[in-house]
Amino acid sequence: MGETTPAVEIRNLVKDFRTSFRKKLLRAVDDVSITIMPGEVYGLIGPNGSGKSTTMKALLGLVAPTSGQCAIFGKDSLKVDSRNDVGFLPENPYFYKHLSGNETLRFYGKLCGLGGSALQERVEELLEMVDLTGARDRRVGGYSKGMLQRIGLAQALIQKPRLVILDEPTAGVDPVGSRQIRDLILKLSEQGITVFLCSHLLEQVQEVCNQVGIIFQGRMVKEGRLEDLIAIEDQTEIVLQDADERLIEGIHGMVERDGRASVVRTGKPRTTLERLFLREISEEE
Amino acid sequence: MMDHSDTMSVKDSHVRRVLVIATHAFTQLVRMKVFYFLAIFAVIAIGSNFFNLPQHEGPESAGTEVLRSIKSWSLGAMTLFSVVISIVATALLLPKDVEDRTLYTILAKPVPRIDYLAGKLLGVMMLVFVSLLLMDVLMTAVLHIRTSMVLDQRVAYATELGWPQEAIDSMAAEVNAMGSTWSLQGAVLAVFLRASIMASLALLVSTFSTSTLFTATVSFLIYFIGHFQADARDAYLHVGEVGQGLVAKLVTLLVTLVLPDFQLFNVIDAVIEGQVIPLVTMGKLVLVALYYALFFTIASWFVFSDKEF
Known part of the structure; x- marks a missing residue:
């Protein structure tokens, strides 16, 4: 497959849901088009209920579009074979509680047609990657939220898909x-895997994505x-390191002399609360 | 990405995937500890030896009531277990996957929806089959031991009375017919077939119902209707005989095609009485079960293939 085929191609997607009683139509997604080229990390952001999940489900063939088309690497989303090249992590996933982490990955691997030593090697590799080797034989029912997300990510990657779709x-x-x-x-992005994620945690999207789309009330408002x-x-x-007062004053002077430019603000840059939290935690450890 | 030769050839991919899902559903049910019922069954099978039934028989026919009682209790327990498990387990598995969103992760893999449905159904049927097999082994063993005890006792009594050998042989054949026979195995198979019909019916109901409770209730209702639908049908036709038209016939045909007629399975009761199931009847049961199971599974697929999650 050439690099010119988009990993994701959503064209004029419209999805209406029928509310059960008065048969009133509710438009969840309204004429959304998204193209994601291989290797990109695309973040779809928007408030709750803005149509993010529905767009992803349509791309995975879990809901059928009212109009418009979705394709993964050129294959129609409504066809089963389009899912050979995609891994999906739904929002708040729960896996079969009675299976261990190892069994969970093996189950999904077998669904993708893997087997034998190739499957076990892949499972070990993924458990290592998501840092769950120590919990491999524990039942998933006892996993924490973070562990569930990680085993979810591992199952999405089991058949080495070229595209992963992550919902929150x-x-x-x-x-x-x-x-x-x-x-x-x-890490996935470094490996050249295309990532399509949606979130309402804007800071995180900013950290990982290179393409962004903003969806609001089912419509794409900015991309x-x-x-x-x-x-x-x-x-x-x-941003200066170890600059003394004199240098700062000098810079202010230069700006004043320029006449055209002006200083908007100066001061100490702040760390984020997240960075502070992570630093304190790692120091405690 | 995986090489295509790495993944699978289309030919056997369906079978493999169905088996993966079936094995998984089987494991899931086993880990829900449904096999505990087998312990209860063991108590029933062994306990039915000691149920003191009023004896209306002389010493010349002593013991056959016990054999009947063992078969009756065992097959009754098998029916109860297999019908309850096939309905409840099937009604449980599908909505649970939807609720926990595990279904998303499965359908997001290259898994056709029919493979998913067939796998779940097969998993439940595997569980029912294995349980029935274990119960059958236990029942056959208990029955075998008890039959030889009864036989010894009866032969000794007859010899004492100086019965001719011919009469003793015919009596022995009579006792053996009450014991473990091929027809009895056929009756267990009939129990399995009926459970399979119920599992596929519950699968169909669960594809459009929104709760396990609804699925289970409707399925049990249809199970009971299935036992008297033939009577109801006959009664209706009889009443309408005078002016019976095409419509009535069509309605009857439609009812029969959609609702299973469980009176066909009354052969199980005949076996308890020591009768033989003709091979033709057995073949007919297998075909009927196959028809309904396929019909309900394909209907489930129609509903499920357009379902949105």
Whole structure:
């Protein structure tokens, strides 16, 4: 498959749901088009109920579009073979409680047609990758939220798909677990795997995605490269290490002499609460 | 990505996937500890030896009531277990997957929906089959021991009375017919077939119902209707005989095609009485079961293939 085939191609997707009683139509997704090229990390952001999950489900063939088309690497989403190349982690997944982590991955692997030593090797590799080797024989019913998300990510990757779809991958996970998942997403991106994720945690999307779409009330309101979308074109940021008062005053003087430019603000950059939390935790350990 | 030769050839992929899902459903049910029922069954099978039934028989026919009682209790317990498990387990598995969203993760893999349904159904049937097999072994063993005890006792009594050998032989054949026979194995198979019909029916109901309770209730209702639908049908036709038209016939045909007629399975009671099931009857039962199981599974697929999650 050439690099020119988009990993995800959603064209003019419309999805109406019929509310059960008065048969009133509810438009969950309204004319949404998304194209994700191989290797990109695309973040779809929007408030709850804005149509993010429905868009993903349509892409996976879990719901049928009212109109429009969805395709994965050129294959129609409504066809089963389109799912050979995709891994999916739903929002708040629960796996079969009676299976251990190892059995869970083996089950999904077998569904994808894997077997024998190739499957076991892949399972070991993924358990290692999501840091669950120690919990491999524990029943999934006893896993924490973060562990469930990680085993979920591992099952999504079992058949080495070229595309992974993650629905709120860090919802309800503590900062450490959330950081682990974020690092895993970055690792996938480094391996050239296309990632399509949706979230309402904007900071995280900003950290991992290079393409962003904003969806609101079923409609795509803004889309593009993250850097282009968030850059404030007429401003420039300079962060200095060990600069003394004299240097700062000098810089202020230079700006004043320029006449055209002006200083918007100076001060100490702040760490984020997340970084502070993670630093304190790692120091405690 | 995996090489395509790594994944699977289309030919055997369906069978493999159905088996993976079936084995998983089987494991899931086993880990729900349904096999505990087997301990209760053991108590019933062994206990039925000691149920003191009023004896209306002389010493020349002593013991056959006990054999009847063992068969009756055992087959009754088998029916209860197999029908309850096939309905409840099937009604439970599908909504649970939807509720826990595990279904999303399965259908997001290259798994056709028919494979998923067939796998779940097969898993339940495997569980019922294995349980019935174990119960059958236990029942046959108990029956075998008890039959030889009864036979010894009866032969000794007859010899004492100086019966001619011919009469003793015919009496022995009579006792053996009450024991463990091929027809008895056929009756166990009939129990399994009926449970399979119920499992596939529950599968169909659960594809459009929203709760396990609804599925189970409707399925049990149809199970009971299945036992008197033939009577109801006959009565209806009889009443309408004077002006019976095409409509009545069509309605009857439709009812028979959609609702299983469980009176066909009354052969189980005949076996308890020591009668033989003709091979033709057995073959007919297998075909009937196959028809309903396939019909309900295909109907489930129609509903399920357009279902949105």
